Amino acid sequence: MNKTIKALEQLGEGASINSLDESLDKDMLEAINSNDESFIIDKLNARKDIVCMIVPAKDDEDEKQPEEEPVEEQEKQSIAS
Amino acid sequence: METTALRSKKKMTGRLTCVGAGISIGAHISPITRTTIQSADIVFAASSDSLFEAWLSELHPNVKSLQKYYASGKSRKSTYSEMVDAILEPVRSGKHVVAAFYGHPGVFVNPSHKAVQRAKNEGFDAKMLPAISAEDCLYADLGIDPGKYGCQHFETTQFMLYHRTIDTSAYLILWQPMAAGDLTHTQLTSNSHYLEVLTEVLEDFYSGEHVVFLYKAATNVLQQTKINEVRINEIPASEICMQTTLVIPPYTTLKLNEKIKAKLESARKKEINII
Numbered sequence: 001m002n003k004t005i006k007a008l009e010q011l012g013e014g015a016s017i018n019s020l021d022e023s024l025d026k027d028m029l030e031a032i033n034s035n036d037e038s039f040i041i042d043k044l045n046a047r048k049d050i051v052c053m054i055v056p057a058k059d060d061e062d063e064k065q066p067e068e069e070p071v072e073e074q075e076k077q078s079i080a081s
Numbered sequence: 082m083e084t085t086a087l088r089s090k091k092k093m094t095g096r097l098t099c100v101g102a103g104i105s106i107g108a109h110i111s112p113i114t115r116t117t118i119q120s121a122d123i124v125f126a127a128s129s130d131s132l133f134e135a136w137l138s139e140l141h142p143n144v145k146s147l148q149k150y151y152a153s154g155k156s157r158k159s160t161y162s163e164m165v166d167a168i169l170e171p172v173r174s175g176k177h178v179v180a181a182f183y184g185h186p187g188v189f190v191n192p193s194h195k196a197v198q199r200a201k202n203e204g205f206d207a208k209m210l211p212a213i214s215a216e217d218c219l220y221a222d223l224g225i226d227p228g229k230y231g232c233q234h235f236e237t238t239q240f241m242l243y244h245r246t247i248d249t250s251a252y253l254i255l256w257q258p259m260a261a262g263d264l265t266h267t268q269l270t271s272n273s274h275y276l277e278v279l280t281e282v283l284e285d286f287y288s289g290e291h292v293v294f295l296y297k298a299a300t301n302v303l304q305q306t307k308i309n310e311v312r313i314n315e316i317p318a319s320e321i322c323m324q325t326t327l328v329i330p331p332y333t334t335l336k337l338n339e340k341i342k343a344k345l346e347s348a349r350k351k352e353i354n355i356i
Contacts, residue, residue, distance in 0.1 A: 001139045001140075002135070002139055005132075005135055005136050005139050006139075008106050008107065008132065008136065008301055008302065008303070009106055009107035009136060010107065011107065011302040012105055012106045012107025012108035012109075012301065012302055013107045013108065014108075032303065035303040035304070036303075037132065037301070037303045037304065040132065040303070041131045041132060041135075044132075044135055046131040046132060046134060046135040047131060047134050047135075047146070047148060048131055050128055050129065050130050050131055050133075050134055050148060051148065051151040051269060051323065052127075052128065052129040052130065052183065052323050052324060053157060053257065053259075053260065053269075053323055054127055054161070054182060054189070054190045054191055054192060054193075055189040055190060055191050055236060055256070055257065
């Protein structure tokens with residue numbers, strides 16, 4: 001695993017910054033210390049403009065729902081009568 | 082050329098597991114999720130941001146990003162459908178496929194549920210593992226106990242588009258407010274005109290002065306959790322990104338149902354008389 005990514009993972013797990021790999025690039029260590037995410041993203045050449053939406057605003061199943069309501073209504077009426 | 086027996090054997094061995102890596106790098110991934118990812122033949126990854134993508138890509142030597150299925154102006158319905166097809170293809174070739182999502186793989190995620198269902202329908206072994214979602218982070222960061230007043234969750238556009246009965250004495254949490262009102266499923270930035278309509282819908286239930294939270298969980302140790310307090314009528318002018326969630330605290334007080342209370346007291350007396 002890339003050393004910087006490993007360092008972020010370890011910090012996420014609760015490790016202290018002093019316990020990180022000593023061979024970690026000094027610029028990277030400084031960026032981690034100063035929370036400079038953009039520098040790290042650039043240095044790692046990580047993909048930018050990530051889209052994180054994985055649910056549609058309106059799903060295909062939505063269209064099916066209105067058909068079910070009148071059936072339920074008919075059942076209620078037949079029970080009532 | 083593959084024989085029928087070979088195809089059948091591959092079909093038996095192909096399987097799918099949908100996992101979630103949590104919200105924050107390293108902090109939320111469970112031991113079983115990590116083991117499942119490491120034991121896969123191929124891993125598909127859906128990430129929340131750049132560093133999360135970089136981290137997921139390092140968890141296995143064969144990680145395929147699902148980002149390539151998004152495109153400007155393309156309906157996300159097509160994107161999700163293509164993601165499901167991509168995930169299922171190696172399953173059909175007999176591979177153990179893991180689809181790793183940020184957060185919980187089954188909470189406000191479309192392709193995971195569809196991929197598991199389709200894999201099962203085709204006779205493959207498919208399952209989903211639970212994980213830490215943005216909802217879990219939200220409860221911790223905002224100090225909300227959903228059991229205190231109750232808590233309702235809706236996808237924002239669905240909430241706007243359909244007649245919903247909401248309880249203003251409970252929390253209302255609206256997901257994906259950035260895409261509020263986007264019926265084309267193509268929008269990747271917030272639109273103040275649609276957010277004005279959302280505000281109108283909310284003002285049917287709440288005062289425009291009611292204070293709400295725009296929440297974004299930290300996805301790594303370099304970030305701070307963002308909690309922006311705004312009034313409902315300030316939502317259209319507020320900064321809302323893809324990861325933002327709208328949290329609306331209770332507006333009215335809980336109203337006691339005297340009739341049910343009397344019935345419960347009567348039932349209690351009956352119970353005492355029996356004893």
